[in-house]
Amino acid sequence: MTKCINSPKELFKLAYKMASNLKDENANSFAADLPHIDKLSVHKLTPSLLPITNAMKSIGSTAKSTVELVTAIKNAYKLQAWRQPYLEKDIGSTFTNGSAWFPIADVNGPIVYNKGLVEIMLLNKGITYPKHSHSPEELYIVLAGQVWWEAEGGANSPCWKKAGDVIHHSPNQVHAITAGEEAVLILNFWRGGAFEMPSIT
Ligand SMILES: [Fe+2]
Numbered sequence: 521m522t523k524c525i526n527s528p529k530e531l532f533k534l535a536y537k538m539a540s541n542l543k544d545e546n547a548n549s550f551a552a553d554l555p556h557i558d559k560l561s562v563h564k565l566t567p568s569l570l571p572i573t574n575a576m577k578s579i580g581s582t583a584k585s586t587v588e589l590v591t592a593i594k595n596a597y598k599l600q601a602w603r604q605p606y607l608e609k610d611i612g613s614t615f616t617n618g619s620a621w622f623p624i625a626d627v628n629g630p631i632v633y634n635k636g637l638v639e640i641m642l643l644n645k646g647i648t649y650p651k652h653s654h655s656p657e658e659l660y661i662v663l664a665g666q667v668w669w670e671a672e673g674g675a676n677s678p679c680w681k682k683a684g685d686v687i688h689h690s691p692n693q694v695h696a697i698t699a700g701e702e703a704v705l706i707l708n709f710w711r712g713g714a715f716e717m718p719s720i721t
Contacts (some may be wrong), residue, residue: 563629580665580702583684618647655713665704671695
């Protein structure tokens with residue numbers, strides 16, 4: 521029988537476990553900074569789907585380290601509060617129609633967290649998240665598929681990052697990603713800084 525995990529707490533625990541277990545100092549550090557789940561309150565969010573969330577059915581390959589979280593997300597994606605924070609006039613309709621996020625821990629919930637952000641990003645195949653920057657320090661863990669990553673001053677940038685790979689951005693470091701030939705799922709952490717919208721450069 522398949523175990524169906526769909527509560528934000530379960531997704532949070534799986535994200536914490538994965539980031540703790542990866543052989544990556546930045547991932548371990550972000551995980552260590554998360555409060556214990558029992559210290560955080562949970563708000564119920566109204567599920568919200570966007571047309572792009574259909575791309576969950578065609579995300580790329582996972583890695584051994586990411587398959588457990590991805591399976592949980594696949595089982596639960598229709599219950600999440602998917603959002604598109606960007607406006608078409610600022611970034612173009614290709615991007616707004618080809619990307620979406622849902623929060624696991626955020627200032628507005630579902631897990632109420634004021635010092636950072638834990639969310640899931642979905643990018644359809646071939647979609648570019650253009651160069652942008654923001655004051656919070658950021659970690660991406662590629663969960664499924666692969667992205668072409670570019671970051672000013674980034675080690676080995678530009679290069680492909682695949683499922684199980686970790687990407688770190690310092691505060692205000694300019695960065696961009698483009699999804700490969702399949703849709704991409706990314707676990708995204710922020711810590712520190714302000715909760716401003718990223719500025720597109
Ligand atoms: Fe970013």
